[in-house]
Amino acid sequence: IFFPHIGGQFNTRVGKFSECVTELAIEAGADAVVASHSHVVQRAEYRGAVPCAYSVGNFSMCPGFYAVEAKHLREYGVAAHLYLDGAQVEKVTFSIIKGVYRPGEQQVAWPVDQLYESLACEEERRQLRMDAERIYRILMGKPLPEGPLQREYLLEKA
Numbered sequence: 001i002f003f004p005h006i007g008g009q010f011n012t013r014v015g016k017f018s019e020c021v022t023e024l025a026i027e028a029g030a031d032a033v034v035a036s037h038s039h040v041v042q043r044a045e046y047r048g049a050v051p052c053a054y055s056v057g058n059f060s061m062c063p064g065f066y067a068v069e070a071k072h073l074r075e076y077g078v079a080a081h082l083y084l085d086g087a088q089v090e091k092v093t094f095s096i097i098k099g100v101y102r103p104g105e106q107q108v109a110w111p112v113d114q115l116y117e118s119l120a121c122e123e124e125r126r127q128l129r130m131d132a133e134r135i136y137r138i139l140m141g142k143p144l145p146e147g148p149l150q151r152e153y154l155l156e157k158a
Contacts, residue, residue, distance in 0.1 A: 001082065002030040007038035007055045012072055012138055014042050014054040026050050031089050034080050040072045044080075044094065044139050046157045051092040053080050053155075057135075058099065075099045076135050077109075081152060093152040096135050098128070113149040 002025040006018045022033050026047055033052040035042075041057035057077035076098050083091040098115055101107040110118075112132045119125045129149065136144040136153065145153070 001032045001034065004033065004035045005037045006035050007042060009038055010040055010072060010074075011038050012040050012042060018042075018054050022047065022052050022054070026052075031087070032082055032092070034082075040074060041076060041078055041135050041138050043141065044078075044155055045141075046155070051082070051089060051155055053078070053094070053139075056080060073131055073135060075101075076131065078135070078139060079111075092155040094139070094155060095152050096132050096149075098131070111151055113151050116149050 004018075004021055004025065006021050008015050008018075018035065022035070025033055030050060032050060033054075034056060035052075035054050036056050038055040039058045040055065042053075042055035044051070044053040046052070056079070058074055076096065079095045079097055081093045081095070082089055083093070096112045097109050098112055099107050099109050100115065112128060116125055116128050119128065132149055133144040136142075140153075140156075
C-alpha cells in the first residue's frame, strides 16, 4: 500500500502530477494508493484493479487555520478501510469524518452518521447532510445514496 504525500494544497481537483505518481506506483506494483497533502478531499477511484484515493482530506486542521476556504469543507476527511485477504485487497470502503471543535474542548473526529444522530438542531442536521453529500460527490463523482447517512460506503469499481 503506497501512501504518497501528493496533491495541490487546498485543491479539490486531482492534478496531473498526482495522477502520474499514482500511475508510476501502480506500474511498480502498488496494490492500493492512499494519498494526502491537499488538506481537502479529492476523488477516489479504481485504476484497473488498484484502489486509489488521491486525498483523504482533513479532520484535524487547527481550528484557527483559515487559509483554506470554508467552501472546500476543510473540517472533513475520509477514513479509508482496506479489507485484505492475505496480501490481496478484497474490498475498499470509506467513512466520512468531520472534525468538530468546541471552544474550551479538544477537537473530536466524528463519523458523520454518529454526529448526525447526536445533533438535536434540525438546521445542523440539514447542513451536515448537505456537507456529507458534497464530500461524497467529490470523492465518488455521483450523488450520495438515498437513505440515512452510513458509517461506511463502498468504493465501487467502474
